[in-house]
Amino acid sequence: MAMTSLQPAAAPADQLSDLRIATVEAFRLKLPYKTAVAFRSVTESTGEYVILRLALADGTEGISEAVCRVSQSGDDAAMVAHQIEAFFRPMLVGADPMAQLALMRTVGKIKGCRAAKALIDLALWDLRGKILGQPVWRLLGGAAPEPIPLTWIAHGNAREAQVAEARRMVEERGYRGMKLKTWRRSAEDVRMVGEVRAALPDTLIYVDGNGSYTESEARTILSRVAEHNVAFIEEPCNFSDPTRQAALAAALPLALLGDQCCETLAAVATLLRLNAVGAVSVKLRRTAFTESLKIIALCEAAGVPVVIGTDSESRIGALARMHLRAAIPSLAPWPTETHFFDKLADDAFVGEFNFADGTLTPTDAPGFGAALDRRKLERYAF
Numbered sequence: 001m002a003m004t005s006l007q008p009a010a011a012p013a014d015q016l017s018d019l020r021i022a023t024v025e026a027f028r029l030k031l032p033y034k035t036a037v038a039f040r041s042v043t044e045s046t047g048e049y050v051i052l053r054l055a056l057a058d059g060t061e062g063i064s065e066a067v068c069r070v071s072q073s074g075d076d077a078a079m080v081a082h083q084i085e086a087f088f089r090p091m092l093v094g095a096d097p098m099a100q101l102a103l104m105r106t107v108g109k110i111k112g113c114r115a116a117k118a119l120i121d122l123a124l125w126d127l128r129g130k131i132l133g134q135p136v137w138r139l140l141g142g143a144a145p146e147p148i149p150l151t152w153i154a155h156g157n158a159r160e161a162q163v164a165e166a167r168r169m170v171e172e173r174g175y176r177g178m179k180l181k182t183w184r185r186s187a188e189d190v191r192m193v194g195e196v197r198a199a200l201p202d203t204l205i206y207v208d209g210n211g212s213y214t215e216s217e218a219r220t221i222l223s224r225v226a227e228h229n230v231a232f233i234e235e236p237c238n239f240s241d242p243t244r245q246a247a248l249a250a251a252l253p254l255a256l257l258g259d260q261c262c263e264t265l266a267a268v269a270t271l272l273r274l275n276a277v278g279a280v281s282v283k284l285r286r287t288a289f290t291e292s293l294k295i296i297a298l299c300e301a302a303g304v305p306v307v308i309g310t311d312s313e314s315r316i317g318a319l320a321r322m323h324l325r326a327a328i329p330s331l332a333p334w335p336t337e338t339h340f341f342d343k344l345a346d347d348a349f350v351g352e353f354n355f356a357d358g359t360l361t362p363t364d365a366p367g368f369g370a371a372l373d374r375r376k377l378e379r380y381a382f
Contacts, residue, residue: 017098023055024089026081029380032345038156040210041071048077052119062127064119067312083116121288129367142327147359149335151177159192167199174358177204177335190224197228209236232257246276281309300330310337314347319368348376
């Protein structure tokens with residue numbers, strides 16, 4: 001049978017290992033939260049997740065995870081799982097997992113499907129580590145990791161509740177950073193930030209407008225959070241074009257942290273060239289490891305800080321982020337937003353999870369150090 005253009009291309013025999021992907025599985029889960037979480041776009045008591053498992057014939061597996069929230073990403077778990085099964089499974093089965101860049105180039109021939117492609121890239125990193133018997137942080141060239149400080153994100157609309165939550169999570173769980181949602185478009189946001197700063201004088205604080213402010217409001221209202229020793233203002237507005245974003249970034253007294261505007265390497269390159277961001281949030285759901293490493297290097301060359309942002313990850317996704325953070329020295333000054341495992345009531349994780357006093361430390365376990373609990377996969381499947 002003739003090979004289609006979407007199948008893995010043949011390569012010289014001396015460039016191939018004798019390993020082959022034998023199994024591709026996409027699990028759809030609804031994981032419960034400890035309490036309902038109020039995002040700007042939706043309030044949820046459960047979250048939809050897709051877990052991808054790539055396995056060799058001997059059972060060696062690579063796993064990855066993505067949250068699916070339609071109101072934020074435009075896709076749900078059923079859609080992402082379908083993309084994996086229908087589009088990407090035929091490319092992956094029989095492919096050499098060690099030829100990752102060539103395989104991802106083949107996967108890239110399908111347009112869109114960003115979350116599914118990120119799942120594949122992450123699962124291949126995990127699988128490579130397990131094949132080689134090495135943690136991914138070591139494959140990336142990292143030294144033995146120290147405890148990594150984490151940032152808590154205080155969701156919700158009530159000022160008093162956000163202040164109380166921020167204080168509780170630092171005092172009871174030890175979180176080292178605090179991101180506050182500033183959605184009110186009023187001085188109430190500034191007051192809330194001031195109250196959190198008074199309660200947490202030594203905690204790194206930054207704010208996230210989730211695009212709710214107009215440009216004028218961001219200049220005249222939100223910029224006043226600078227009075228309270230805030231590190232960044234994340235996504236204050238929905239900008240019509242990057243030149244307008246650059247103008248606001250120049251006018252703000254704090255670095256503008258780019259999030260939704262930083263979905264690709266090309267987008268980040270444009271924003272850096274225009275000085276439209278003063279910091280960049282890297283999220284593995286959209287740029288996985290391979291593209292995120294390029295973004296981090298680009299930002300390091302430009303002298304722009306990088307924060308590893310949250311994708312509402314469980315312990316499975318949390319460990320992937322810890323390996324990236326542990327390996328790259330330029331990421332060290334900033335706590336990582338990995339915290340959502342602490343908002344989930346349960347997940348499908350099996351392994352060692354070293355969370356203590358607001359920090360998380362990856363181990364020497366191969367890959368990301370995560371395995372799957374089959375009973376939990378069945379319990380939360382939908």
